[in-house]
Amino acid sequence: MRILVVETREAAAVVVVDRIADVLRVHPAAALGLATGGTMQTIYDELVRRDQLDLLDLQDVCCFLLDEYVGLDAGDSASYLETVRRALVNRTRLPATSVFGPDGSAVVLDVEARRYDQQVTQSRISLQLLGIGQNGHLAFNEPGSSFQSRTRQVDLADETRRANSRFFTGKRSVPSSAITQGIATILQAEQLVLVAFGADKSDAVKAALEGPVSSSVPASALQLHSHVTVVLDEDAARELQNR
Numbered sequence: 001m002r003i004l005v006v007e008t009r010e011a012a013a014v015v016v017v018d019r020i021a022d023v024l025r026v027h028p029a030a031a032l033g034l035a036t037g038g039t040m041q042t043i044y045d046e047l048v049r050r051d052q053l054d055l056l057d058l059q060d061v062c063c064f065l066l067d068e069y070v071g072l073d074a075g076d077s078a079s080y081l082e083t084v085r086r087a088l089v090n091r092t093r094l095p096a097t098s099v100f101g102p103d104g105s106a107v108v109l110d111v112e113a114r115r116y117d118q119q120v121t122q123s124r125i126s127l128q129l130l131g132i133g134q135n136g137h138l139a140f141n142e143p144g145s146s147f148q149s150r151t152r153q154v155d156l157a158d159e160t161r162r163a164n165s166r167f168f169t170g171k172r173s174v175p176s177s178a179i180t181q182g183i184a185t186i187l188q189a190e191q192l193v194l195v196a197f198g199a200d201k202s203d204a205v206k207a208a209l210e211g212p213v214s215s216s217v218p219a220s221a222l223q224l225h226s227h228v229t230v231v232l233d234e235d236a237a238r239e240l241q242n243r
């Protein structure tokens with residue numbers, strides 16, 4: 001595992017997008033795994049900048065979302081698919097038809113979760129972007145999730161709903177469940193890039209990277225993968241002993 005601590009979020013975005021550019025140089029039609037949430041916005045801004053300057057080209061890339069809320073109407077602006085459309089599709093050459101996610105409005109969610117798991121598995125993700133929750137969650141795998149878990153419907157932890165209420169009109173409008181790639185599904189990706197910013201992530205980062213590998217800290221599963229890069233700002237790294 002490589003841990004990089006950088007001074008600014010913009011510098012972190014440069015490091016992360018350099019990784020993506022390395023992948024695209026070899027595989028212009030690579031499958032990329034996308035996370036959503038506040039942390040990724042800076043990363044996506046840098047991707048947009050490079051696509052617009054023709055420093056990389058997202059035209060042939062396929063993107064797969066980690067997760068999606070259950071119960072939002074198709075096209076709801078808070079859905080992760082819409083978030084990625086706004087952040088990337090509308091601003092780059094990435095075609096809307098090349099972005100895939102689990103359908104949180106499917107009638108039979110189990111069937112949809114299994115379908116998406118197969119799609120992700122068959123697509124062989126080259127690089128998976130990841131954020132981390134303050135409670136150590138990875139995608140929407142909340143504490144207690146099995147490391148063998150596959151894509152499935154999950155209940156969101158109270159603290160996750162509270163943290164994500166900033167994207168809604170208050171906590172009560174945050175869905176209580178989601179479809180998320182499982183931990184085993186995520187670990188199939190060829191390489192993982194975890195990004196975390198801010199002091200409120202520092203305990204989770206410490207537990208995930210330096211604590212025991214345990215389902216009580218889902219992001220500690222990263223310690224089991226052979227190709228992981230972690231990009232942190234100083235605040236998120238402040239509890240780490242080994243940097």
Ligand code: F6R
Binds near residue numbers: 130132134
């Ligand atoms: C979102 C996701 C989550 C977020 C995490 C951090 O697709 O999978 O695990 O990455 O909750 O979110 P932010 O960046 O908003 O702090």
